[in-house]
Amino acid sequence: MDDDNAGGEKSFALTIIISRTIEDIMSVLKIGIPKGSLEKATIALFEKSGWKIKMASRNYFPEVDDPELSVYICRPQEMSRYIEDGLLDAGITGKDWTLENESDVVVIEDLVYSKVSKKPTRWVIAVPGDSPITTVEQLDGKRISTELVNVTQSFFKERNMNVDISFSWGATEAKAVSGLADAIVEVTETEATIRAHGLRVIHELMQSNTQLIASHQALEDSWKKEKINDIAMLLQGALRADKIVALKMNVPEERFDEILEILPSVTAPTVARLYKQPWFSVETVISEHQVRDLIPQLKKIGAEGIIEYSLNKVI
Ligand SMILES: Nc1ncnc2c1ncn2[C@@H]1O[C@H](COP(=O)(O)OP(=O)(O)OP(=O)(O)O)[C@@H](O)[C@H]1O
Ligand SMILES: O=P(O)(O)OC[C@H]1O[C@H](OP(=O)(O)OP(=O)(O)O)[C@H](O)[C@@H]1O
Ligand SMILES: [Mg+2]
Structure with a gap:
């Protein structure tokens, strides 16, 4: 290891020690965010999931609007080692680097996104x-x-x-x-x-693909385990929402069965009657790629006032 790297590792370890004092007072989860290829996409995903991570130039300890989180910017190549050693509780990195390091960590969630796409x-x-x-x-x-x-x-x-x-x-x-x-x-x-x-x-x-990984030690702590699982659920929900849209439309009574037959949904569409009209309001969520075929079909059968809107999370 060269001197520069040794200095960086020392200051990283020092900050972790300081943060331990804060942890003695309140419960805090130390989470690593990858620097480099995945950085922008990861911060955007956290924002969509409900956490604003504010980066400051040349500062590897960004601010986050959650007092229960301490965020550390960390090279994805090293992330699994810090987690394995318990210096970080959890982190986002590529499966490739965890494998390369042969780290003994727990994969909490596969989060399939890359630098520019949602593919592995x-x-x-x-x-x-x-x-x-x-x-x-x-x-x-x-x-x-x-x-x-x-x-x-x-x-x-x-x-x-x-x-x-x-x-x-x-x-x-x-x-x-x-x-x-x-x-x-x-x-x-x-x-x-x-x-x-x-x-x-x-x-x-x-x-x-990108993964949320955690240390065995962190998962033995029930508060940390719950916090990690909550983060995983919201991150996955935000990723899922990127591929899904919601559709809402008015359907005349006489075409109701026909329209419901071609309408995909997670469980079943939501249906409500329009006030004093022989019409229904129908709402569902569908894959984004189905939209361009489905909307013209719905229109032809008789649906009106069709609106499509994007979603923030699908849990
Ligand atoms: N377009 C991409 N190019 C490179 N890596 C990507 C890309 N998309 C996602 N990744 C993932 O990002 C993680 C980090 O990539 P990599 O090891 O190249 O480091 P980096 O963040 O790009 O830093 P460096 O500047 O050293 O290349 C890996 O797990 C890799 O699989
Ligand atoms: O298939 P593509 O979409 O072209 O992406 C792959 C490229 O991206 C990464 O480089 P990175 O940006 O991490 O720079 P690096 O060469 O410094 O690793 C990777 O090392 C490839 O060079
Ligand atoms: Mg790279």
């Missing part, structure tokens, strides 16, 4: 577009660059292959292009970076 990320083996390599077996004896050294090592060991794996500090795609590596193991979400470097994917190592 993929760790892939990629080679330069003009490389003769087309299969994993052809990588025997070759040089591979990656940030995910342990997982990559296990992958090739399981296949009894001998490869030279070197740790990459980032900009990994460039190493395949410049000839510093024969292949790379790199994370991809949209494949834009892979395409921009003219690389070819030859294998998918694994998929990863």
Whole structure:
């Protein structure tokens, strides 16, 4: 570890010790938020879930509008280690890094979102577009660059292959292009970076998604356990709401059965009578992708005053 990193770790540990004094007075849950790729999306998800996290420039201890929470900004690569050691109670990080660190932590909730999408990320083996390599077996004896050294090592060991794996500090795609590596193991979400470097994917190592993880110690404390589970429920509810919309419409009595037949819902649509009219008001929630087919159909059958609105949480 270099001096800079050692200093950073010391001040991080010191702040945790100070916060322990506060915890002696009241119950506080220490939660880690990932810095980097997932930071913006995570803070936005917390906001939608009910917590405003205010970042200050160059300060890794943001403010949060909940006195029961202490928020720590932490590299996703290190998150599971701090949680395993009980320095943090819970945190958001990628499944990939928890696996890489072989950390003994509890996965509370899979929260499937990435930097720009609501999809899992993929760790892939990629080679330069003009490389003769087309299969994993052809990588025997070759040089591979990656940030995910342990997982990559296990992958090739399981296949009894001998490869030279070197740790990459980032900009990994460039190493395949410049000839510093024969292949790379790199994370991809949209494949834009892979395409921009003219690389070819030859294998998918694994998929990863964001997770809320917690320490065994924290879960032994009933107050912390409940707080962690409440956070998980609200985060998942906010994620779910992103994919679902609500529909409300007026339906004439004579077309009621027909309309109800094509109307999806979680349990059943809510139905109310319009005041002194032969009409019903019908309300339901549906997947966002169903909207563009469903609304024209409903209109054709006779629904009127159709309104669609977005939701904040679906629990
Ligand atoms: N588009 C994306 N690119 C990279 N990682 C992503 C992306 N979307 C989600 N992730 C996830 O974010 C987590 C952190 O990614 P990564 O290890 O690249 O660190 P980072 O936050 O991007 O920092 P760095 O600047 O060091 O790359 C990983 O668990 C990864 O799977
Ligand atoms: O498939 P894509 O949507 O193009 O995303 C993948 C890219 O994003 C990440 O880089 P990041 O922004 O973390 O920068 P880094 O190179 O410093 O890791 C990752 O390391 C890839 O380079
Ligand atoms: Mg990155």
